[in-house]
Amino acid sequence: MDVRFESLDLPLYSPGNYILIAGPCSAETEDQVLKTAKELHEGGVKIFRASLWKPRTRPGCFEGVGAMGLPWLNRVKEEYGMLTATEVANGLHVAESIEAGIDILWIGARTTSNPFLVEDIAHTIAKYDCQPVVLVKNPINPDIDLWAGSIERLSSAGVKRIGAIHRGFSTYADSLYRNPPHWQIPIELMRRYPTLPMLGDPSHITGKRALVPEVCRQSLDMHYAGLIVESHCNPDDAWSDAAQQMTPEELLKVTSKLKLSRLATCPMPPLDAWRTELDQLDENILGLLSKRMRIAEQIGYYKRDNNLSVLQTNRYQIMQQELKQKACNLGLDDKFIHKLFAQIHEESVRIQHKICDEE
Ligand SMILES: C=C(O[C@@H]1C=C(C(=O)O)C=C[C@H]1O)C(=O)O
Numbered sequence: 001m002d003v004r005f006e007s008l009d010l011p012l013y014s015p016g017n018y019i020l021i022a023g024p025c026s027a028e029t030e031d032q033v034l035k036t037a038k039e040l041h042e043g044g045v046k047i048f049r050a051s052l053w054k055p056r057t058r059p060g061c062f063e064g065v066g067a068m069g070l071p072w073l074n075r076v077k078e079e080y081g082m083l084t085a086t087e088v089a090n091g092l093h094v095a096e097s098i099e100a101g102i103d104i105l106w107i108g109a110r111t112t113s114n115p116f117l118v119e120d121i122a123h124t125i126a127k128y129d130c131q132p133v134v135l136v137k138n139p140i141n142p143d144i145d146l147w148a149g150s151i152e153r154l155s156s157a158g159v160k161r162i163g164a165i166h167r168g169f170s171t172y173a174d175s176l177y178r179n180p181p182h183w184q185i186p187i188e189l190m191r192r193y194p195t196l197p198m199l200g201d202p203s204h205i206t207g208k209r210a211l212v213p214e215v216c217r218q219s220l221d222m223h224y225a226g227l228i229v230e231s232h233c234n235p236d237d238a239w240s241d242a243a244q245q246m247t248p249e250e251l252l253k254v255t256s257k258l259k260l261s262r263l264a265t266c267p268m269p270p271l272d273a274w275r276t277e278l279d280q281l282d283e284n285i286l287g288l289l290s291k292r293m294r295i296a297e298q299i300g301y302y303k304r305d306n307n308l309s310v311l312q313t314n315r316y317q318i319m320q321q322e323l324k325q326k327a328c329n330l331g332l333d334d335k336f337i338h339k340l341f342a343q344i345h346e347e348s349v350r351i352q353h354k355i356c357d358e359e
Pocket residue numbers: 296299310311312313315316319344345348349352
């Protein structure tokens with residue numbers, strides 16, 4: 001689907017000229033909201049975030065103050081001239097937020113994956129002449145089409161200023177991160193929609209404040225338009241997500257050193273020469289892959305005629321072990337090589353399956 005995105009037209013955080021949205025995970029009290037906003041405002045942050053409606057995994061956790069927090073966000077606007085942002089999960093949240101003057105709404109990861117809710121949100125926003133910016137978080141599961149689908153639903157309903165937020169994807173495996181980033185998914189989304197502004201959410205990706213700075217940097221290195229980061233005046237006592245929140249002072253130390261990175265759109269002789277070399281190498285890799293798959297094909301016919309199984313676990317095991325050793329000798333990351341050859345092997349197995357299925 002061809003989707004056109006209007007500029008978000010948001011004020012930039014001037015030390016680095018990127019969009020910076022900061023504020024607590026949840027609005028807890030009026031004092032906490034105003035104190036955090038004041039410190040962020042004094043550090044040059046122009047957009048304040050705080051969740052009012054909190055979708056929580058387990059019952060019994062703090063589920064947000066709801067509409068009671070809307071006037072608190074209004075005070076942030078009046079006293080510090082900041083724009084305000086909050087999460088919405090249905091049409092009612094949208095109507096209450098827009099009528100209270102909230103400037104930016106984001107759709108949370110759990111909501112993005114629910115087409116009925118996204119539809120309800122999209123149609124409610126489209127009714128207003130003066131629309132807020134709408135940011136769509138990636139769904140919890142690593143499914144790019146759910147993410148893209150929500151964005152397309154908003155656009156089809158007439159929502160104008162749309163952006164995306166990369167907050168990482170949930171995992172069952174043990175991981176350094178709370179929600180591993182799987183960068184290839186936002187990269188693919190940006191490839192599909194080159195004008196879609198992408199914001200990084202290092203707080204939810206990492207789940208740990210010590211790791212937030214490096215993911216802030218990595219996000220801007222991905223040519224993201226900006227960041228949405230959690231900051232609380234007293235993070236250790238936060239009512240939700242305490243471990244991933246930073247004080248405004250800690251956050252500003254990081255954000256003030258970062259700047260928006262740019263795309264290389266004009267000729268740059270050294271870069272262009274390296275790219276020509278890479279193009280040639282990629283062509284060689286394609287040639288080698290094609291030769292490899294042709295051999296796999298021959299093996300497939302041989303297996304079919306001799307009643308041999310397509311998958312040869314012993315051979316695959318030895319092959320991966322040897323590749324691991326060779327990768328280390330060549331200074332290549334062995335996990336990357338393992339994944340790459342797992343994919344090559346999968347394709348080779350697919351080709352052989354097709355042959356063995358032929359009569
Ligand atoms: C090519 C073969 O079939 C399968 C594919 C492999 C590969 O692509 O390297 C290895 C082992 C098999 O699971 C083979 O048996 O050698």
